[in-house]
Amino acid sequence: MAKKRYQPPTQAGIGQFFDSIFIMALVFSSLYLSLKYEDLKAFLGFGGGEQAAGDAAASAAAVTWESLGQNPTMQAQWEKLGYTVDSAAEIINAKFDYSIDPVALIVTAVVVIGYFVFLFKVSDKEYRDVIGEKFDN
């Protein structure tokens, strides 16, 4: 038996306007979150992976190119780029911390996998509507 063809409602101009505003607001919310990245990390308890700033000021007296692990060629290139030993030390001493928080990792994995499972399940339901209308009429 042929399926009844679904007739979608016509969206008024004001509705289209609000939907456009909603999606724009959603995009800008993600921008806001990126601006508040450090706060977000603290809120979520994501400690691993961040780059620790080099504590150049504290050890300024002791800093030399040798202590920073820079050979004469590296030193020459830093200087050509306009850096002194102190300004280079801030960059060189900034290191990533790759310690992994297992709880954060599990939460992230569950969110990503759960998202795709949700997408494929719901999409399949909607896809059956599409195929049913397309081929059964």
Next chain:
Amino acid sequence: MAAETTAGKTERINLLKVLGPVHVWALGVGIVLVGEYMGWNFSVQKGGAYGSLIACLFIGLLYTCVAMIDSEVTSTVAAAGGQYAQAKHIVGPLMAFNVGLYLVLAYTMLEAADALVVGDLMATVAGQTGHDGLDPRPFVVFTVAILAWLNYRGVFMTLTVNFVITAIAFFALVVLLIGVKPWNPGEILMHSELLTDLPYGWIGVVAALQFGMWYYLGIEGTCQAAEEVRSAGRSIPLGTMSGMITLLIAAIITWYMAVGLMPWEYLGQTFLPMYDAAVLTDNTFLIVVLFIGTIFSAIASANGCINDASRAWFSMGRDRYLPIWFAAVHPRYRTPYRAILFLVPVAIAFGFTGLLDQVITFSILSGLLGYTFMSLNMMAFRRKWPLGSIKRGYIHPFHPLPALSLLVLCAATYFATFLGYGASLLAIMAFFIVASVWFHFHRYKFVRRADQFTMPWPKPKGY
């Protein structure tokens, strides 16, 4: 097809079919080549110079899988929107809505990053010529506005300009390669003195996969032109695969030159690695060439991104996944002009943040979600329409190996993003989850069901 209503009559206006393989190459490489000029080097920060090289090669493998899969599906599903149209025909409306958003966010963020680079380069050069403190933001606005106008005026001119400036940007890298005399190691390039062991070990190599994507991110954008090429079955695979080869070559020579000129700690954090490489040669000609190359690569990329993001937004409007107002085609220029204009403030706003690594991470994550979809989509495509059941423009070899490899590499890159940008990953997942719920419970009621399947194919197997 979009409709414009004039004087009470509805006239159907199509996008123009004017593009050839050269334009497809220009679209793909044009978007991506800026990744050789900036952004890839953040992978050096995460894993060291060798870590970045290993990431470059592994991610090159990921993108080869992407190009192979994309060529088959796109040459068969020839409709504007690229992967979006594929998702609509193969998986379903909600997936298509999400894929459309991946494309728009990936390209709009990349466009913002490009504009940021233009502004930053202008400020850097101003500083080097004694004009410190130049505000880069007007250049961000100017770049986005001019390119949006170009896109508004027509696709043929847009992509012809892209072909010319992309070719110049590519040859700028070749000129630099010749200028640093690789045949004479130790004179300018000093690999033996500058290269170090892996600073973080193998975990750093895995972490480097995240920014390793920047070497190639956006090559899949070639299929956004599917509805505007004269012969999709020929032009898309030819333009995409030749583009991928161009990018692999560019990525290797870029890495080789940069790590032979700069300490890895500096290289890992600079916004302008190739311009800095030219500065380190003390050769004014090379500095000028790389200034031009950097500007052109950023402009070509932003130009292609506006083209691709607007096509995806337009397609979603046409299918009522978004308000149908966005589905208008300009009656004279035959471009999706409302979609082009709507995305301009988004790109400028993200460009104004000045947070290049965050903007790039948003772009990379949107791209990564899209690649995860592509691997699953390819398997669904072959299952629902086995070989021989429909006419394919191109059949990629070794299925399902490329799709499975892509899925494994995507999983590794999610983990890499978790190492350092885990909060960003969850933030962007929150965005897509909220958008998905909004679509299913609100927008889906406006969607005409049968209209979502326009290809002349038989019923999919299993339905």
